Structures are given as structure tokens and as C-alpha cells.
Amino acid sequence: MAKKPRRKCANKECRQWFHPARDGQVVCCYECATVIAKEQTAKKRAEAMRAEKQRQREEAKKQRALDAERRQAVKPLSHFVKQAQQAFNEFIRYRDRHLPCISCGRHHDGQYHAGHFRTTGANPELRFNEDNCHRQCAPCNNHLSGNLTAYRPALIAKIGQARFDALMGPHELPKWKRDDHIRIRDEYRAKLKELKQQEAA
16 A cells, blocks of 8 residues: 655644654654644633633623613603703804804803803703804803893894794794604714814815
């Protein structure tokens, strides 16, 4: 019977040439086979440990998401109303960042608010109406109750008479729920991000 072609031993410490006695033989002797077996066992153990760590990481990630969902579920509606209002106000302030106060027309280094022309207390349905909210300095908003006498003509000049008339007309009060406020929050966060990206481009 003809000898099988020579090959090098798979043991990196050996690498001797040998004639395999059977198909699939990759080592020259029992000692080299033991070395290879130990290497393969160690490799499989390391792979199993990596797989287990990955599984634990994924499990922990799922648990964190579940915990976050549970925490959100027990929060009151007011929490989500506040988040939506903050996102909306940040968008309004950034949208009008280059404009002066809608009421007094001043540019200054003080604090600016997102001032509603028709108040959210009297007109909650216009809370998230962009035509109803504009950049306003703190003195006009806080100390002059919105300074509406000056706000009105400036608002008409900014959005036009037709949109102003639509703003002043009747509006249905939406029955906003938790999911609606989450959606509004996420929409205005996305709109703010888009505005900032446009400016950076």
C-alpha cells in the first residue's frame, strides 16, 4: 500500500514532516495530538465564555429596557406633559434664536422664554401651536404678563393676518394622552436636531 503524502505536524511547537497513517491525521505523534487537543479545548472554553458574556450583556440590556419601561409606566401624565412642553419650548427658542423679543423688539443678553400669545391656561389646545409661541424676553413674559399689547401687532407682522385670524378662531381641545405627549416630545426633539444640523451644514 502506497504511503500517504507527507505533511507537516499541526503542532506549532513541532512542525515535523511525517507520513500520515490514516485519513485526517494532522499530527505526527500522540504527544502532539495531546497538545492540539488541549489547545482546542482551551479555544472552545474561551468561545463558550465569550458567548456566555455576550448572552449576559444582552440579558442585562433587555432587563434595563424592561426596568426603564416599568419606571415610565408609573410616572404621572404631568411628567410627560412637562417633557413635551420643554421639547416644544426649546424648539421655539432655537427657531427664533436670531430674532428679537416678539413683544418689545429688543435684543439683549438676558433670559429668553417661549412666550405663548394665547395662554396655555386659557387655551390648552394651543399649547403646541407654533404660530402661538415665539421667542420672548423674560421681562415681557414674566413681569408684563406676555406684554400682549405689543405682542399682537408684531405677531400679525410675523405670521400674517390670515394665520393670526386662524389662531384667534375656535379650536377643538385634543384629548391628549400619555402616548400623545411622548410623540410630541420626540417630534420636537427631532425637529430641533434637524434645525441644528442644518445650521452646522
